[in-house]
Amino acid sequence: MLALVLGLAASLAWGLADFLGGFQAKRLPALVVVAFGQLASLTVLTVLLAVSGRGVPEAVLLPAVLAGIGLSIGLAAFYRALAVGKMGVVAPITATGTVIPVLAGIAAGDRLGTLQVAGLALAVVGVTLSVRSSDDGEGGRAGIGAAVVAALGLGSSLVFIEQASDHGVLPTLLVARCAGLATLAVALAVTRTVPSVGRDQLAAVLGIGVLDMAATGLYALASTQGQLSVAAVSAALYPAVTVVLARFALHEHLARAQVLGLGAILVGVCLLAGASA
Secondary structure, eight states: OHHHHHHHHHHHHHHHHHHHHHHHHTTSOHHHHHHHHHHHHHHHHHHHHHHHTOOOOHHHHHHHHHHHHHHHHHHHHHHHHHHHSOHHHHHHHHHGGGHHHHHHHHHTTOOOOHHHHHHHHHHHHHHHHHHHTOOSHHHHHHHHHHHHHHHHHHHHHHHHHHHHHTTOHHHHHHHHHHHHHHHHHHHHHHHTOOOOOOHHHHHHHHHHHHHHHHHHHHHHHHHTSSOHHHHHHHHTTHHHHHHHHHHHHSOOOOOHHHHHHHHHHHHHHHHHHHHHO
């Protein structure tokens, strides 16, 4: 039960962070938003780890580095998707990355029940409806493509975070952020993107990073308190938060098929969570 509660708390924090990140990515390059956010969270994590007096176990290094790379790629792709497409479409598609840790959990001994099979099927149907009904032109198609990349990056990072967190949550987050920043630095250099943020946006961008760090930490704790599939799927409910905020704050309107697709994805995720719990 504790894994489920922590996972749901992570989904609330992630949903808010993603909405704010997508909003800022409409004004700034997604790589810049992610880089400044991760720099802020790295600063906080460094202080917390120093105060705790803990070191970084060697067993944390490899999975945390892989988690950081996947997380940075996933977040950059997700914020890009949110910037060019409809949040109500790309957020649920990204959430299907939950299938990756669910399958990893099954491989590690978690059992796949009838409701989980139904949940996975509904998620696939929902993504299909969302994609086929997208009529937002090149921007909409680009958003869907970026959302798929985000699903792969974020989904894989959840697996590695769980593996590393068994040896310490704070060390895991710190190493992951270091690896993530290194990945982003390379991406910024390759794309020749200048990492610059105006004073009026700096606080918001840094706050997004801290909020995302808190969500990742809650998920990491959840993964140590129960089955990986429970933690991952309950944390993956964040699209509901993002979609609701987009509907009321940005007045996004979705086609009927897109609404059905969103509903199918969320019901599928709920079935996965309920069956796993």
